[in-house]
Amino acid sequence: MSDLVAKDLSMVFDVDTGGQVHALNNVNFTLKSGELLSVLGPSGCGKTTLLNIIAGFNHPTGGAVYLGDEEIKGPGVNRGMVFQQGALFEWLTVSENVDFGLRMKGTDPKKSKKMVDEWLDIVGLAGFGDIPTYQLSGGMQQRIALARCLINDPDLILMDEPLGALDALTREKMQSLVLKIWKETGKTIMIITHSVEEALLLGERLFVMAPRPGRLHKEYNLPFAERGVTEDTRDIKNSEEFIETREEILTMIWDMEEEIMGQV
Amino acid sequence: MFDFLFEYRGLIVGTIFIALIATVIWAIFYGRNLIRTERTDAVFGNPERALGGWHWVITGVSAILIVWIYFSWDAARAFNPKAANELCQVGKLSSAINPIRSTFPLDDGFLKGTSLLVRENKQLNGLADQVERLGFSDAEKSKAKETIDLMRKAIIGMTSPEFLDSATDAKFKEIVSKIDGLTSKLADQNYPGDPTAEQIAAAEKNPRWGDSGNEIPAAPASPRGYKFDAAAKEMKTIATDFSKIRNNNSNFLAQVEKLKGQIASLDTLVQASPGTDELLVANRADFVKGLTRVLRRVDDGNIFPPDALNNVQSALVNLDKEQKNQQGGLRYYDALMMPGGEIRAGSNSCSEQGSGRWLPKPSDTLRTFARISDPEIGYKGYPLLWYKMKPFGEMVDFIVPDFISSLVPGHYPRHDTNGIVTPNFKSKVRDFATGNFESFKVPMPSGHVWDSLLRVLAGLFFGIILGVPLGLFMGLSRFSKGFFDPLIELYRPVPPLAWAPLILTIFGIGDDGKIFLLFMVAFAIMVISARTGATGTHLSKIHAAHSLGATNRQILRKVILPNSLPEILTGIRIAIGVCWGTLVAAEMLAGTTGIGFVENVARKQSDYEIIWTTIIILGLLGLLFDLMMRWVIDKFIPWRGKG
Ligand SMILES: Nc1ncnc2c1ncn2[C@@H]1O[C@H](COP(=O)(O)OP(=O)(O)OP(=O)(O)O)[C@@H](O)[C@H]1O
Numbered sequence: 001m002s003d004l005v006a007k008d009l010s011m012v013f014d015v016d017t018g019g020q021v022h023a024l025n026n027v028n029f030t031l032k033s034g035e036l037l038s039v040l041g042p043s044g045c046g047k048t049t050l051l052n053i054i055a056g057f058n059h060p061t062g063g064a065v066y067l068g069d070e071e072i073k074g075p076g077v078n079r080g081m082v083f084q085q086g087a088l089f090e091w092l093t094v095s096e097n098v099d100f101g102l103r104m105k106g107t108d109p110k111k112s113k114k115m116v117d118e119w120l121d122i123v124g125l126a127g128f129g130d131i132p133t134y135q136l137s138g139g140m141q142q143r144i145a146l147a148r149c150l151i152n153d154p155d156l157i158l159m160d161e162p163l164g165a166l167d168a169l170t171r172e173k174m175q176s177l178v179l180k181i182w183k184e185t186g187k188t189i190m191i192i193t194h195s196v197e198e199a200l201l202l203g204e205r206l207f208v209m210a211p212r213p214g215r216l217h218k219e220y221n222l223p224f225a226e227r228g229v230t231e232d233t234r235d236i237k238n239s240e241e242f243i244e245t246r247e248e249i250l251t252m253i254w255d256m257e258e259e260i261m262g263q264v
Numbered sequence: 265m266f267d268f269l270f271e272y273r274g275l276i277v278g279t280i281f282i283a284l285i286a287t288v289i290w291a292i293f294y295g296r297n298l299i300r301t302e303r304t305d306a307v308f309g310n311p312e313r314a315l316g317g318w319h320w321v322i323t324g325v326s327a328i329l330i331v332w333i334y335f336s337w338d339a340a341r342a343f344n345p346k347a348a349n350e351l352c353q354v355g356k357l358s359s360a361i362n363p364i365r366s367t368f369p370l371d372d373g374f375l376k377g378t379s380l381l382v383r384e385n386k387q388l389n390g391l392a393d394q395v396e397r398l399g400f401s402d403a404e405k406s407k408a409k410e411t412i413d414l415m416r417k418a419i420i421g422m423t424s425p426e427f428l429d430s431a432t433d434a435k436f437k438e439i440v441s442k443i444d445g446l447t448s449k450l451a452d453q454n455y456p457g458d459p460t461a462e463q464i465a466a467a468e469k470n471p472r473w474g475d476s477g478n479e480i481p482a483a484p485a486s487p488r489g490y491k492f493d494a495a496a497k498e499m500k501t502i503a504t505d506f507s508k509i510r511n512n513n514s515n516f517l518a519q520v521e522k523l524k525g526q527i528a529s530l531d532t533l534v535q536a537s538p539g540t541d542e543l544l545v546a547n548r549a550d551f552v553k554g555l556t557r558v559l560r561r562v563d564d565g566n567i568f569p570p571d572a573l574n575n576v577q578s579a580l581v582n583l584d585k586e587q588k589n590q591q592g593g594l595r596y597y598d599a600l601m602m603p604g605g606e607i608r609a610g611s612n613s614c615s616e617q618g619s620g621r622w623l624p625k626p627s628d629t630l631r632t633f634a635r636i637s638d639p640e641i642g643y644k645g646y647p648l649l650w651y652k653m654k655p656f657g658e659m660v661d662f663i664v665p666d667f668i669s670s671l672v673p674g675h676y677p678r679h680d681t682n683g684i685v686t687p688n689f690k691s692k693v694r695d696f697a698t699g700n701f702e703s704f705k706v707p708m709p710s711g712h713v714w715d716s717l718l719r720v721l722a723g724l725f726f727g728i729i730l731g732v733p734l735g736l737f738m739g740l741s742r743f744s745k746g747f748f749d750p751l752i753e754l755y756r757p758v759p760p761l762a763w764a765p766l767i768l769t770i771f772g773i774g775d776d777g778k779i780f781l782l783f784m785v786a787f788a789i790m791v792i793s794a795r796t797g798a799t800g801t802h803l804s805k806i807h808a809a810h811s812l813g814a815t816n817r818q819i820l821r822k823v824i825l826p827n828s829l830p831e832i833l834t835g836i837r838i839a840i841g842v843c844w845g846t847l848v849a850a851e852m853l854a855g856t857t858g859i860g861f862v863e864n865v866a867r868k869q870s871d872y873e874i875i876w877t878t879i880i881i882l883g884l885l886g887l888l889f890d891l892m893m894r895w896v897i898d899k900f901i902p903w904r905g906k907g
């Protein structure tokens with residue numbers, strides 16, 4: 001299987017005002033096939049930058065990322081992406097959005113229709129196929145974005161705050177959905193989030209990033225994702241171990257934020 | 265077909281006018297009622313408050329029509345078609361009185377003699393000032409001063425009552441008695457007696473009000489009309505007599521003779537020693553000429569002693585009063601129903617002044633519209649909008665470019681020794697491309713409106729199919745943006761009409777030039793809107809498409825193009841509007857068909873009905889286009905702004 005390997009990854013942006021921003025500095029990690037990684041960190045520490053490099057939208061200024069044996073040089077179907085705000089094509093219907101990738105490949109319409117129906121069923125939107133996407137709620141749009149990404153069968157799924165804009169209830173349901181899909185498909189998933197709870201719950205592994213320059217600060221291996229597949233997520237959240245870890249990470253991020261404030 | 269309607273248009277307009285007023289009153293009450301009964305939840309500032317309100321739409325439209333019907337005097341004609349004819353007769357009397365009237369300070373200003381004196385005194389003072397500055401010798405100087413003094417004395421000879429000739433006074437008395445006589449005739453019920461057969465015949469021959477252009481029936485046709493018409497004729501002779509009266513008393517004449525000698529001798533004196541300064545010589549000659557001119561004007565004898573004309577003035581005031589009295593209700597009708605202007609009598613016709621002149625009556629405008637809509641009549645021998653049977657070949661010629669025959673290999677046939685030409689494939693292709701073949705006929709739209717439409721649509725079509733792709737590429741590629749931007753930005757800021765003279769010279773005044781001009785207009789708008797659309801695509805959508813495996817081409821066609829559609833359609837909507845404006849102006853500049861051409865000809869002929877007809881046609885077509893575009897936008901991009 002293909003592991004994701006980041007080697008000495010650096011990203012420096014030239015800013016209009018003349019200075020430079022070290023969005024990433026010497027980031028090294030390996031993500032094994034089938035692992036579920038969540039990334040946490042204060043705002044502006046380079047999470048999106050990291051994801052964009054892995055997706056191939058941006059080239060790093062230093063180092064490289066490998067998926068399997070191949071260096072990532074541009075966007076590709078083997079890495080699916082889910083954005084914070086759906087990024088659906090509003091001029092298409094739900095099913096047209098979902099089978100966008102298949103159509104680009106020129107898949108037989110009959111076959112793709114079947115797949116679309118299956119995926120709509122999985123994300124709980126069976127029967128919504130002919131509705132224009134702009135008529136759907138935010139949570140529904142996010143599920144379509146998930147289906148649109150998964151139908152292409154990517155090796156690696158990248159999610160940038162996919163649940164950030166949702167209400168608490170929808171969010172919990174979506175978290176369970178992500179876990180279910182992870183377990184059933186065995187995909188490698190990398191998910192960025194701002195919520196410590198979500199990071200703990202969804203992350204088999206968890207990176208805490210630190211800003212200025214953006215780097216990996218601490219890494220955790222967590223049991224909660226595995227448990228979440230079978231247990232009720234709410235029970236997990238109330239368990240002592242969960243609360244302890246949560247407080248530890250929160251303090252860590254608080255300290256970082258304070259450090260930033262002090263610098264300014 | 266609708267002649268019947270136009271026959272009774274007075275009645276119809278009257279009914280409509282009353283109905284419109286009733287509608288407005290009803291709508292206002294309805295609206296007030298609605299406000300009282302309907303509890304609106306929306307607070308001030310919430311756009312909800314602007315929803316609905318169709319009764320206000322009716323009120324607005326009715327108000328516009330009421331204003332139009334009222335100020336164009338259509339309502340006046342509807343309720344009292346005779347009024348214009350009678351006011352025309354009143355106008356005749358007024359213009360007959362005017363020469364005498366203007367002598368007196370009745371409406372405004374000075375007595376005529378007074379204002380003449382003001383002027384002459386000013387002239388004399390000016391001349392007196394000059395005497396010192398003209399470098400005269402002492403002899404010349406004293407002679408000049410003497411002359412001016414004499415002139416002043418001569419004027420006193422006119423203004424002093426003791427010198428007034430008794431004959432002149434008698435003439436004034438005669439005028440007074442004539443005016444008084446006319447006043448009492450006006451008051452007389454039987455004046456001027458029964459109309460003559462000629463008068464009746466003339467009245468019957470009167471055109472109806474508005475029958476051709478702004479004509480108002482001029483021959484009197486009612487008892488009141490006959491009275492004013494007759495009074496006007498009498499007044500004319502009185503006015504002529506009055507204008508002949510001169511203040512030529514013997515004292516004054518003697519002074520004038522003396523003055524003439526004085527000026528002549530001054531002239532010889534001045535000419536005897538002209539001096540060398542050319543400017544001074546010219547100025548001295550002017551001085552003498554000035555004196556002569558004042559003398560000539562004074563010699564006219566239009567200045568009388570200050571109170572000599574008092575009786576004439578009061579007689580005139582009496583006539584005025586009686587004249588108003590005799591108009592009776594007509595005066596109030598004039599003030600109420602014919603606002604903003606009056607009916608004036610010229611030498612032998614009457615015309616509307618003020619809003620009635622340039623604001624044609626709705627009913628007349630409609631009739632004119634109906635007339636020129638008739639394809640048999642049209643405008644300048646060309647229908648407004650109709651169809652014509654045209655051979656199919658003409659369409660082929662229009663669509664298929666002629667040069668394709670040149671692309672066919674081989675040569676065109678050459679005639680043989682018997683003078684016979686055998687066509688080959690190449691010449692047959694040529695015949696086809698130029699439409700030179702026997703073909704059935706198909707109906708094709710034609711007419712001024714169609715020509716204008718076709719030009720706009722053609723310009724728009726080329727603007728869109730060339731402008732949109734270029735705009736998209738300019739939004740996506742550094743090269744095309746940098747390369748084409750200066751080209752477009754160089755010609756775009758120039759108002760299209762500034763290009764018109766040049767373009768029309770290059771392409772000719774036919775369709776080609778206009779279409780190219782419109783193409784230029786539409787092209788720039790389409791490029792800019794397509795570029796805005798392309799650059800406005802959300803980055804995350806592009807990223808999503810990339811990671812879903814779309815190629816660059818696919819992203820262009822499936823993501824960027826649909827994403828730019830709202831901007832492109834808005835661009836088309838704007839382009840249509842601008843093209844309309846440009847086209848009409850271009851057609852006014854040159855050409856022999858089109859709505860702009862019609863309006864331009866009508867403008868030269870001051871045919872306000874046609875002008876308004878074209879304005880309305882243009883407005884309606886513009887509205888139609890806009891509604892169509894709105895429908896297209898609602899239908900094809902309901903997702904606009906919801907991404
Ligand atoms: N295109 C760019 N040009 C210049 N600076 C950039 C650019 N993109 C990101 N940055 C800078 O890089 C740093 C990291 O940005 P990034 O978007 O990766 O943060 P983030 O961790 O995703 O933050 P958030 O949690 O708020 O989304 C920031 O300081 C940002 O200002």
Ligand SMILES: [Mg+2]
Pocket residue numbers: 047048049
């Ligand atoms: Mg981010």
